[in-house]
Amino acid sequence: MAVPAIVIKLAATAATDKRTWKILAVLIAAALMPVILALVVLTSVFAGISGENKSLLDYSFKYYSIPYNFTYDQKQAVMNMRGQLEKLNDTMEESDLSLDENLVKAVFYCLNFGGELHEDFDYEEFCECFNEVNYGTLQVALQDVSEKFPQYENTDNLSFSVGSVYKYLCG
Numbered sequence: 001m002a003v004p005a006i007v008i009k010l011a012a013t014a015a016t017d018k019r020t021w022k023i024l025a026v027l028i029a030a031a032l033m034p035v036i037l038a039l040v041v042l043t044s045v046f047a048g049i050s051g052e053n054k055s056l057l058d059y060s061f062k063y064y065s066i067p068y069n070f071t072y073d074q075k076q077a078v079m080n081m082r083g084q085l086e087k088l089n090d091t092m093e094e095s096d097l098s099l100d101e102n103l104v105k106a107v108f109y110c111l112n113f114g115g116e117l118h119e120d121f122d123y124e125e126f127c128e129c130f131n132e133v134n135y136g137t138l139q140v141a142l143q144d145v146s147e148k149f150p151q152y153e154n155t156d157n158l159s160f161s162v163g164s165v166y167k168y169l170c171g
Contacts, residue, residue, distance in 0.1 A: 061168075080116055097127055
């Protein structure tokens with residue numbers, strides 16, 4: 001089926017006409033605008049979440065005073081984490097293990113923030129999972145933690161979160 005010569009001539013004329021290109025650009029921009037707006041909204045939401053998470057780290061690790069506008073649950077989560085981190089610090093100080101303390105704290109924080117530990121939680125056994133472990137061998141420690149503490153699941157999200165908290169703790 002041959003294309004009539006007139007169609008070819010009209011296509012060539014349209015392709016060289018600036019008005020055609022402008023109309024085409026407007027149509028493409030209009031079609032992509034919802035996607036662009038969605039990306040802008042998601043970026044701003046995640047930036048806000050990131051800022052909120054950093055402030056929770058500050059309240060938990062640096063003992064900044066907890067704001068009055070925090071809900072009871074938020075205040076309780078920070079206070080629980082502070083108490084748990086104190087017990088973890090005491091355990092690490094008494095330990096003869098070779099520990100990257102920032103790594104141990106980062107994993108502990110990511111696994112426990114917002115939750116409550118049983119009174120009989122074994123901080124020593126938790127620390128033993130990190131003996132002679134560095135950030136490069138984190139997956140080995142996380143696997144060990146999930147085996148010794150079945151309430152914890154080793155996920156990709158956990159590894160990412162630990163990395164963020166570890167960087168925060170290392171300055």
